[in-house]
Amino acid sequence: MSAQTQWQTPGEGHELEAGAFGPTPSVTGSLQEIGGRPTTYWNDAIRRIRHNKLAVAGLWIISFLLVVAVIGPMLSPYSYEQQDLNNTYQSPTLQHPFGTDQLGRDQLTRVMYGSRISLAVGIVCAALNFIIGVTYGGIAAYFGGKVDEIMMRIVDILYGIPTLIIVILLTVLFKDKGVNPLVNVFIAIGLTYWLPMARIVRGEILSLKEREFALAAKTIGAPNSRILFRHLIPNAMGAIIVTVTLEIPSAIFTEAFLSYIGLGVSAPVASWGSLASDGTEAIRSFPYLVVFPALAISLTMFAFNFLGDGLRDALDPRLRQ
């Protein structure tokens, strides 16, 4: 409502009446009723996410996977490495719902065990993204000038190098140094996957640090670290969460890819990538061996991408339509 219409509303022909000079009736109550309950950024986001069926489905799938990863292998009567050479290459049955592999190991247990590895990779990737990417991008943007120039030039150069090639190279070298293959995958992912996060956080902080609340914090003498970590970064949390959610499936993919080409976990440990790789070898005769790990990994990536897409729609105000 513009100021002009407000002035014109009381009388039709602008005639002054005695009643027009009385005290203004209190309207706060009714105004609040019209406006509905006050909402916050996060309440708003949660409401939007709930309406996005695919995102909710993604969240359910991820929760299910977490439960399976934690308790699945414990409930199984078999262990992931327990061989049964009398029952190799069994088709799916009640005893072995996903069948057994070339050494008679229960495929369901191995796929459930694989979910532990994939989710661990996802969690580690997310944590490293938070620790390295957010801090790096935040510091570059907050201090600006030469610091920003140098830090971002480094990111630009690293960006120019294809991630997967670097990851492969690092994994080859670490693996031969005798580092635990899984740790090795963590290191390789940790060293490379924080780059997009650093860029996004930098972009957010660059605009946030010009806002009044940042100035206010500075005026009352808050130290730089407090302004950055308590004021600026929490305000960039929407973009950070979206980026993390979308980085997780690509980290999970990378681990599976590395295991698939023989650089990830080594036998008898089962990862979805190595299971799919073993299954591919026997694809002509025993296709079910590759189908279940393939479904598991696709479903997981699906779920994270659905959730990430939904979160982006819910949290990123620039994309609202």
Place this chain on the structure above:
Amino acid sequence: MLKYFIRRLLSMILVVLIVASATFFLMRFLPSGPFSREKALPAAVVKNLEARYHMDQPLWKQYLSYIGNLLHGDLGPSFKYKNRTVNSIIADGFPVSATLGAVAVALAVLIGIPLGIWGALRQNGWQDNFVMFLALLGVSVPNFIMAVLLMLVFALGLHLVPAAGWGSVKQVILPAFTLAGYPIAFIARLVRSSMLEVLRQEYITTARAKGLSERLVIFRHALRNILIPVVTVLGPLIAAVFTGSFVVEKIFAIPGLGRYYVTSINDRDYTTICGVTIFYSALLVFMNFLVDLTYAWLDPRIRYVERKVS
């Protein structure tokens, strides 16, 4: 433009040099040399081998000669195959990979763009939901899984195309679609969202107000502005196609560079790993450069006179 060109050229060289140096030093710091086998070789043999590969010289000398050879385009001998050089391996494998990659990128553009436009024109209709679902599927299914599933269905199940091999047109279909899966999905999503944005702009309203047919509005006016974001993502997508070729070539038994790369990883053929890594990095950096130039050519507003740190 020229200033920008030179600046990009220098940064390209810098990136390749960093990759080359990093691979070189990482390789030399390995605890076990490339000649350590299960059966220990006699000391004299090791010595001769080290002399052949100049590993008896001080590290800085080795480094300088490696970089020097690199500047001449010489990536050195292969550790595994006695009479082959890394250059000859690349010369053998790369044409195959490049053919496959080019087909995949072409498929991605020719399928992805129409899919995206279709989705945008039927926004929120079932067609749109279908396109978006397909796109999310394409982004989510890893390429090696896609390869296996396509092979199971179309080669082993329906017997429409050969399961593996290289040489005939039919054998290109499955691997090319596998590699194109992710880029198709990516481009379709991108085109859909940019199309929705472009269609809301005023020049589109003007075009419609002039009485142009919807076909002309979309293909003459809207499409041009959609091509720009598509071109910008082509760089990363080409990278995805190349790295995808590592597994896809292995699964479909295609004698391309990707398969040699994976084989050399499993054989610990260090000079080949190193050389092919540098080659891939140089190639991708160069592709990104080309993409940026195309970008400047497509969008007259971008002339790169002065590039601010963004």
